[in-house]
Amino acid sequence: MQLYGPKELAASLRTVRENTIKIVEDIPEERYGYRPTPESRSVEQLALVGSRPLPFPRALILARHPPATSVARG
Numbered sequence: 791m792q793l794y795g796p797k798e799l800a801a802s803l804r805t806v807r808e809n810t811i812k813i814v815e816d817i818p819e820e821r822y823g824y825r826p827t828p829e830s831r832s833v834e835q836l837a838l839v840g841s842r843p844l845p846f847p848r849a850l851i852l853a854r855h856p857p858a859t860s861v862a863r864g
Contacts, residue, residue, distance in 0.1 A: 810836075810837060813837075814837040822834040822837075
């Protein structure tokens with residue numbers, strides 16, 4: 791079995807980022823706050839996680855859709 795090297799890992803992260811952006815672009819903006827359950831992350835939160843390897847897409851999403859204020863958990 792051959793292990794991932796740095797180039798393969800970087801390529802994999804780029805693929806995940808690119809696919810995340812494509813999926814988010816297909817979702818209407820008014821649905822970015824959707825959560826299947828109250829404990830789940832929203833579409834927006836999942837998009838931000840998927841776009842973290844490169845800061846520019848994350849900054850672009852944040853500029854268009856600032857995160858909602860967080861709710862304190864008890």
